[in-house]
Amino acid sequence: MTRGARDQPVIRSRKVRKILKLEAAAAALEAKVQAAMAATEAKVQPLRARIRVLRDEAKAMEGILTGGQLGELRRARAAP
Numbered sequence: 001m002t003r004g005a006r007d008q009p010v011i012r013s014r015k016v017r018k019i020l021k022l023e024a025a026a027a028a029l030e031a032k033v034q035a036a037m038a039a040t041e042a043k044v045q046p047l048r049a050r051i052r053v054l055r056d057e058a059k060a061m062e063g064i065l066t067g068g069q070l071g072e073l074r075r076a077r078a079a080p
Helices: 014-062 067-079
Strands: none
Touching: none
């Protein structure tokens, strides 16, 4: 059973009205943030996929290095 606007309790306290107004503003802002995060996630997803491909390719190449090349790689990674 839904209640109409006339059935809503009258809020006389200024502080209660202010709290409700602040909560509504926070909820609206949170919805905007969630939408922005979803849009950003959609843009970032292809980049994450590319990162995985590059790392997989590097790992595959590392697996075929000789001992000397592995040492060279370790030294290069350790260098500042």
